[in-house]
Amino acid sequence: MSSAFFLRRFLLAIPSxxxxxxxxxxxxxxxxxxxxxELTLNPNIPPEVRLQLRASLGxxxxxxxxxxxxxFAMLKGDWGFSFVSRIDVDQxxxxxxxxxVAVIGTSQVIAILIAVPIGVLAAARPYxxxxxxxxxxxxxxxxxxxxxxxxxxxxVFSIQLDWLPMVYQSTVRETGWEWWxxxxxxxxxxxxxxxxxxGASLVRYVRSSVLDVIKxxxxxxxxxxxxxxxxxxxxxxxxxALIPVVTLVALQMPIVFGGAIxxxxxxxxxxxxxxxxxxxxxxxxxxxxxxxxxxACLVVLFNLIADILYGWLxxxxxxx
Amino acid sequence: MKEQDLRTMIEDVRAGRMARRAFIRRLAAVGIAAPTxxxxxxxxGVAQVASTIPTTSRATKRGGGGAVKVLWWQAPTxxxxxFAVGTTNQDASRIFYEPLAAWDADGNLKPILAAEIxxxxxxxxxxxxxxxTWKLKQGVKWHDGRPFTADDVVFNWQYASDPATAAVTAxxxxxxxxxxxxxxxxxxxxxxxxPFWADAFVGATGxxxxxxxxxxxxxxxxxxxxxxxxxxxxxxxxxxxxxxxxTVLADINMDYHVPNRPYFDSIEMKGGGDAVSAAxxxxxxxxxxxxxxxxxxxxxxxxxxxxxxGRVQISEGxxxxxxxxxxxxxxxxxxxxxxxxxxxxxxxxxPAVRQxxxxxxxxxxxxxxxYGRTGIxxxxxxxxxxxxxxxxxxxxxxxDKANALLDRAGWARGADGIRAKGNxxxxxxxxxxxxxxRQQTQAIVKQACGRAGIDIEIKSVVASVYFSSDFANPDTFxxxxxxxxxxxxxxxxxxxxxxxQMFLSHEVATxxxxxxGRNVNRWISKEFDDTHAAAEAExxxxxxxxxxxxxxxxxxxNQVVIPIVYRPGVSGVSSRLKVNISGWDSNFYDLADxxxx
Numbered sequence: 001m002s003s004a005f006f007l008r009r010f011l012l013a014i015p016s017x018x019x020x021x022x023x024x025x026x027x028x029x030x031x032x033x034x035x036x037x038e039l040t041l042n043p044n045i046p047p048e049v050r051l052q053l054r055a056s057l058g059x060x061x062x063x064x065x066x067x068x069x070x071x072f073a074m075l076k077g078d079w080g081f082s083f084v085s086r087i088d089v090d091q092x093x094x095x096x097x098x099x100x101v102a103v104i105g106t107s108q109v110i111a112i113l114i115a116v117p118i119g120v121l122a123a124a125r126p127y128x129x130x131x132x133x134x135x136x137x138x139x140x141x142x143x144x145x146x147x148x149x150x151x152x153x154x155x156v157f158s159i160q161l162d163w164l165p166m167v168y169q170s171t172v173r174e175t176g177w178e179w180w181x182x183x184x185x186x187x188x189x190x191x192x193x194x195x196x197x198x199g200a201s202l203v204r205y206v207r208s209s210v211l212d213v214i215k216x217x218x219x220x221x222x223x224x225x226x227x228x229x230x231x232x233x234x235x236x237x238x239x240x241a242l243i244p245v246v247t248l249v250a251l252q253m254p255i256v257f258g259g260a261i262x263x264x265x266x267x268x269x270x271x272x273x274x275x276x277x278x279x280x281x282x283x284x285x286x287x288x289x290x291x292x293x294x295x296a297c298l299v300v301l302f303n304l305i306a307d308i309l310y311g312w313l314x315x316x317x318x319x320x
Numbered sequence: 321m322k323e324q325d326l327r328t329m330i331e332d333v334r335a336g337r338m339a340r341r342a343f344i345r346r347l348a349a350v351g352i353a354a355p356t357x358x359x360x361x362x363x364x365g366v367a368q369v370a371s372t373i374p375t376t377s378r379a380t381k382r383g384g385g386g387a388v389k390v391l392w393w394q395a396p397t398x399x400x401x402x403f404a405v406g407t408t409n410q411d412a413s414r415i416f417y418e419p420l421a422a423w424d425a426d427g428n429l430k431p432i433l434a435a436e437i438x439x440x441x442x443x444x445x446x447x448x449x450x451x452x453t454w455k456l457k458q459g460v461k462w463h464d465g466r467p468f469t470a471d472d473v474v475f476n477w478q479y480a481s482d483p484a485t486a487a488v489t490a491x492x493x494x495x496x497x498x499x500x501x502x503x504x505x506x507x508x509x510x511x512x513x514x515p516f517w518a519d520a521f522v523g524a525t526g527x528x529x530x531x532x533x534x535x536x537x538x539x540x541x542x543x544x545x546x547x548x549x550x551x552x553x554x555x556x557x558x559x560x561x562x563x564x565x566x567t568v569l570a571d572i573n574m575d576y577h578v579p580n581r582p583y584f585d586s587i588e589m590k591g592g593g594d595a596v597s598a599a600x601x602x603x604x605x606x607x608x609x610x611x612x613x614x615x616x617x618x619x620x621x622x623x624x625x626x627x628x629x630g631r632v633q634i635s636e637g638x639x640x641x642x643x644x645x646x647x648x649x650x651x652x653x654x655x656x657x658x659x660x661x662x663x664x665x666x667x668x669x670x671p672a673v674r675q676x677x678x679x680x681x682x683x684x685x686x687x688x689x690x691y692g693r694t695g696i697x698x699x700x701x702x703x704x705x706x707x708x709x710x711x712x713x714x715x716x717x718x719x720d721k722a723n724a725l726l727d728r729a730g731w732a733r734g735a736d737g738i739r740a741k742g743n744x745x746x747x748x749x750x751x752x753x754x755x756x757x758r759q760q761t762q763a764i765v766k767q768a769c770g771r772a773g774i775d776i777e778i779k780s781v782v783a784s785v786y787f788s789s790d791f792a793n794p795d796t797f798x799x800x801x802x803x804x805x806x807x808x809x810x811x812x813x814x815x816x817x818x819x820x821q822m823f824l825s826h827e828v829a830t831x832x833x834x835x836x837g838r839n840v841n842r843w844i845s846k847e848f849d850d851t852h853a854a855a856e857a858e859x860x861x862x863x864x865x866x867x868x869x870x871x872x873x874x875x876x877x878n879q880v881v882i883p884i885v886y887r888p889g890v891s892g893v894s895s896r897l898k899v900n901i902s903g904w905d906s907n908f909y910d911l912a913d914x915x916x917x
Contacts, residue, residue: 032793033784039405039488040787040798043819044525044812046491047836050789056486084405085397085564086543092564154597158605167391167590167601167608171567268593270566278395278565278592283784 013300020296024289029063033283035083057083080286089290099170100271103187104256107194114199119206120238134203141200146193150266153189164189168269190267194260206245213241243313250306254298371430376898377583377915383572385583385916390610393598395565395591400548401527402480402487410524412568412589414908416553419526420454423904425635427705427814429518433457449513449859456504460577462530463552470500475531484539489525496520515859516815524906556582556912566591581912602892603630611892612907618692634693635889637903638704639810641695643681643882645674647842650801657831658801661842666744668803672729674879676722680768681882683715690757695885702816702872703886710869713876722772739773748803751779753786791834798835808887814904817856820871823880825849843880
């Protein structure tokens with residue numbers, strides 16, 4: 001793997017990011033509506049105040065002018081400010097990162113922790129009872145949308161049993177162990193909803209990947225040499241079967257930062273997903289632009305990382 | 321009861337020949353509600369125009385109430401009252417900032433930072449209606465310990481009226497002048513006699529920010545003020561933490577200017593989510609103590625209330641959900657503009673058709689089956705405060721009568737069952753925003769119209785487009801590119817004067833004014849223009865009420881709009897919490913008095 005390869009990949013990323021930003025900006029600018037819904041209905045706000053506001057936010061300028069304003073400001077590190085809260089976009093996003101990473105990140109970790117062992121065991125004995133149960137649950141898991149499982153969990157654990165809170169608080173007053181306890185209690189439901197959903201599809205992926213490898217000749221050779229079943233599975237099968245899974249997980253990492261719009265909305269988790277959806281609903285273009293652009297950058301970045309990881313894990317397909 | 325009788329009685333009370341209570345009883349006997357009666361007295365100078373609603377708090381010391389947790393399904397984004405787009409931010413600001421006076425549920429004034437409510441008697445309100453003098457409460461301190469004075473009040477006028485600040489409160493401040501008389505009194509001067517003088521510095525838009533924190537951040541720099549996000553006010557709570565789009569945390573202000581207030585040690589205002597789960601968190605699980613604006617179907621609310629953890633509290637409001645009739649032709653384009661003033665609607669300009677439509681809106685069913693307690697069937701455009709409610713109108717649902725009217729006017733049924741005259745067919749497009757109760761209402765109206773030979777095509781538009789001032793979009797309500805449309809609008813204050821401007825001839829929304837005119841129905845009536853002008857210049861409150869009621873009657877009897885239901889405020893309150901909520905002010909207008917009994 002040469003430095004020329006890295007350089008080429010980085011240089012390729014620039015036009016694709018520029019292209020993405022043009023498309024995003026145009027789509028957002030062409031979308032109808034503006035952030036002043038409540039102002040329009042208030043008779044005590046004269047129309048000229050509304051026009052003044054539109055003009056002061058630059059909403060009346062032609063689209064290409066607005067794009068270049070945005071682009072040059074962005075290159076200087078100025079992300080613009082939210083039309084609704086008048087706070088800088090980068091601050092707004094940074095504020096949401098810890099909660100997002102904590103909740104979505106944990107759910108990803110849980111998804112992996114559940115999916116890998118179950119997938120491997122299910123593939124080790126295909127069509128056994130365990131495999132069939134695992135398969136059924138996996139199908140149920142990824143067929144149920146998160147808004148349904150979320151509401152179901154709220155109904156059972158908050159309303160019927162009254163064990164867990166249904167509203168996520170980002171500002172917890174308690175300190176020390178109490179702080180951890182409150183956080184764990186309120187995170188259980190959103191993490192479970194997301195973790196099970198992600199985990200379910202991952203189980204299927206791990207299983208089929210292990211099944212592909214387990215039939216290969218070298219595994220048969222290893223077995224015929226008299227190596228124990230457990231060792232064959234862990235040392236020879238899983239290691240090779242997980243290569244595509246690792247890539248898949250790497251490609252899913254941007255989601256950790258992008259947040260989960262539906263789940264965050266249901267449990268009122270103040271993550272990046274809920275920032276994105278409220279900004280979209282309020283036509284708060286700079287924030288939508290900021291969040292989606294960060295997301296696009298992450299996708300490009302993790303694609304690069306996945307490529308590198310792939311080469312590192314499997315030297316056969318490394319770039320020469 | 322005639323105006324003359326009323327005046328004689330008011331004089332009797334003033335002279336002491338009749339007791340106040342007797343007066344209120346006699347008015348109640350002829351159907352005038354107590355708040356209206358007291359308002360008449362106070363306007364006539366018999367007593368102050370002051371709130372008569374008892375305070376909820378019986379606390380005998382400050383603090384000790386623990387934390388109160390409130391839930392808004394929109395999230396607070398900016399606690400600066402001058403930039404508060406919408407009620408959520410006004411409410412978030414109101415935790416920290418206060419106006420000179422607040423509007424109570426009856427539409428009366430309660431002094432907050434004012435020492436007293438100005439009246440004609442105490443010399444506060446000038447006889448010519450050109451100025452009002454506010455005396456400020458002394459000894460009030462900002463959260464950082466600096467004293468609150470007249471300089472702060474004058475500064476707020478300068479700040480909000482500067483066009484470069486782009487404050488959303490500019491409407492209340494741009495046409496007035498404000499002068500400091502001494503450290504504790506200010507004079508507000510109007511350019512013409514103003515019967516509704518209690519606008520600047522009053523209510524949700526009248527919250528006052530400190531000069532010493534904001535004076536360096538006026539005009540274009542207003543966005544950079546650090547205090548925008550860390551408010552320093554005079555209110556009952558001080559900022560502890562603010563997370564934009566999520567939570568406001570505030571702790572008790574131990575130097576608050578009202579003795580023994582507030583009762584709670586801290587307040588947490590959480591935002592986001594949706595109305596149904598907010599209702600659930602208060603009424604069913606009891607996780608939160610208060611939830612704002614529960615726009616949820618009433619049967620759902622009733623089911624949640626059975627949980628016993630909380631109750632629904634209704635506050636009078638005046639928002640009117642109505643069917644608007646287009647006076648111009650939305651299907652003919654003149655100079656690149658549809659619904660142009662150069663056209664006339666081919667069928668909706670016929671009074672018989674308008675009357676028939678009014679008969680075909682089944683308001684009672686709409687209340688009973690859709691809105692319940694959250695929308696009351698009405699025949700009036702102006703419904704609240706009660707003193708402005710017209711006794712002269714009524715509504716009826718009668719398909720036979722509508723059919724008879726249309727037959728008589730020559731609209732005959734064609735082979736397809738749709739009425740027509742010449743080549744004009746009674747076919748209408750009826751638009752509104754996407755919102756379940758609205759789509760249900762559309763269905764009810766469509767069905768009844770079908771029975772009378774009027775064909776209705778239903779259209780619904782996403783709210784953020786429909787209610788935007790985006791003049792490039794054809795689907796906004798100000799453009800009104802359909803025959804009928806339905807939405808909710810209200811005066812936002814306990815006086816319909818400004819709100820009724822939306823029927824004035826010179827306010828017509830056209831391409832020329834980028835559809836920013838308020839008159840989206842494009843109705844032209846000299847009689848209405850004159851009556852409204854007379855009302856806005858009338859300083860005698862009794863005569864003014866009569867004129868505004870006449871405005872209402874003109875709008876209703878000409879079917880410019882067909883009122884459907886008026887929508888009171890709906891809050892969820894935990895069963896232990898005692899609060900006063902006003903439909904005329906911020907939800908937190910009485911926050912310092914919130915109490916647990």
